[in-house]
Amino acid sequence: MDSAVDVVLPCLNEADALPGVLSGIPVGWRAIVVDNGSSDGSAEIAARLGATVVPAAQRGYGAAVHAGLTAATAPIVAFCDADGSFDTRQLERVVAPVRAGTEDLMLGRRVPVRSGAWPVHARFANAALLWWVRRRLDVDVHDLGPMRAGDRARLLALGLEDRRSGYPLELLLRARRAxxxxxEVPVDYLPRIGRSKVTGTVRGTLQAVRDMSRMLRRYA
Known part of the structure; x- marks a missing residue:
């Protein structure tokens, strides 16, 4: 039984999605649900379903993800949204190259499987950002999606500081510099369950663009 992977799932009011998300976690892997201030009983549902629940008082995607990373103990840590937009069984294909030692950081490249799974405004913003990254950093990646995996100790050693939407980009920039x-490997992308907090809304996407633009200026 493989028990060498912790799966960090940042969570804000995902009560409806959590049962399906957690049921897909590969057998023997540990699910760490990071509760970022839920008011719908998400934390209680996650605990009842056997997940380790970690509170993250500071709001923000990066704050939640990093709280999960610091709580992890397995040699390999995987990350995935808890909103049902991913098939968590596909975490295996993201983790495999890290476990085999052929890649240091693996990203899941989102492939929408239904109409409306990835709003046009969010998809365009992601494409524009990754065009810049490929041009400036000479790294062949096409998505900054939330499914990824890496070595826990090395991820912590990167010293990531962003606690908002710029966290995934800071991770990529620092990893490349190191x-x-x-x-990256393709993963299915489904319509999320419930209301989106970030990429499903124009306001959330604009906030993410601002956070990532700040990160680009910092590392440019």
């Missing part, structure tokens, strides 16, 4: 081997 000479990491970075790869």
């Amino acid at each position: 000479g990491w081997r970075i790869g």
